[in-house]
Amino acid sequence: MVVRAYSGLMSRIRMIYDAYLTVKKYEKNPKLTILWDSESGCNIHYFDVFKEEQFTDIVLEVVEVDKEGYWEWKSIHKCILQGKFLDAFAEIKHRIYLKEMYKLYSKGCEVIKYNDCPDTTWSSDFSIYNKWKENKWKQIEQLCKEQKAIFVYCYESFIVPRDTSGISEIIKFKDEYILAADNIIGTTDMVGIHIRRTDHELCKKISTVEMFVKKMDNEIAENNSIKFFLSTDDKEVETELIRQYGAERIIVQSDKKWGRTSKEEMVSGIIDCLCLSKCKKIYGSFSSQFSGFAAEYGKIPIEIIK
Template identity: 25%
Template sequence: MKKKRILLKPTSGLGNRMRAISSFIYFKSLIDAELNVIWVPDAGLNIHYLEIFKPSPYFNLLRPNFTYQLITKSKTLLNNKFGLVRWLSRLYNTIVSRLIGVDCVLLDEDVKKGAEHLQKVCEGKFNILVITGNQCIDYPEGFQAFVPSSDVAAKIEAARKQFKENTIGIHIRRSDHDIAIANSPLHLFEDKIEEYLKVEGDDFAVFLATDDPEVSDYFKGKYPNAVITYPKTFGRNTKEGMMDAVLELYLLAGTKKIYGSYWSSFSGVAKRIYGTDLEILHV
């Protein structure tokens, strides 16, 4: 019997890609399909998969293929207020999908409807192309697929030597993330550190993960004996910056408890790596 085949092109940043892959590890079992991942370095995540992770037994890693880039996932076109534009955009995707040999194309809006919906859509389909930065189901077990590369693992182990036995993690999302800035102000994280200092004194440490160098400098200056950071390259557009983001993610995941920012996937992904307790600090 012909085997179903999922071609998954995860998009957006590191956390979004890991969650998407994890969810389709579940979905491939649901429809008895093989899972193939097309990992494309771009402005959102400028690094190849094998530079940060080892090959996974949970899916096949394929070389990036230009033909899959021809599918449009533009919400401006696919959700346009003019019906003719929506119809033409979907017709274009249908024609392209047939030319590149796939039976159906699933984009963000399809994936957001969940695994059961996708199961119905994929009935009778054998070559399924998925382009998404979303998950079709929350499947923490799927994160077992991600094992840091030898180089990354060695750096993680070296950095963890700074940790104390009681080390909590704090993730402060800033940069262009207006929702996190508005809902998770800095004083909430300062209050949490003060709470621990009153109870634990010098017997605890804070590992701080942030995308803002000013925030990093501020907390290290205010709590020099408690706050630990990884001396990383900030930014997503360099290989060094993205490798450091992976290091920071796994260091955050290895703390006793994570205090995260509102509406940020990074905190949620860190929780799922080792099952670490997560509390989102928000107003």
């Protein structure tokens, strides 16, 4: 099986975890090839996230698709209109390179693409999307049973129904990230709060800050000594909640780097996610893979705010 890992980091992890389970179950000599993009939403290399000991019971090949590292997609048409001809040329060259890479690794494979999802995917009704996803998995499963070579072009988990029981044992983050999260959370009994803002319009619309505040107030009413670990991609939200509740109650990553366009920023996101996974429960943002993965990894309950 060959998979192309793209989109956000936690989406990728869910996908490669499912790919690992699939080859373990269906292939006589399990082999997994992961094509890993370093792009604007996930600028970090595979082995900067995971230990080399991950997936050692199968034959693993990791291909860093973009040999030059991080790439931010640009509009070729817009570059030309702005007179940025070198940027336009570089973008064309990059896209040709990616196309050739995917052509090379998909040769002889049955290709299953997840880029044709229904328009209702990003609404609050997931029923049509879930049915579409189930049908995609049936295609993959049938091809696996026939021992066919498969190229999966996907941005999140694909097994239906999902089995996350072994995810924390199979996915092996680098020790320094786990240690950093341990040092932040310690043995304190905390509730995790994940407030996704910035580019995720659906999260901002459905999981409002005011709704999180109400849940936090309810937690305080039940236990006045409760503390919250706050993970957010909006510094203004962090500042306001610390002002409202105090730095002793709102625990954050003190040296956090904001964004996803550098390795340092991505590492901060990994540590935030691991901190959430070490809380007793999570209040998460709607349609966010980040808080969902944290709950799976920590085997803790999650309530999506909506």
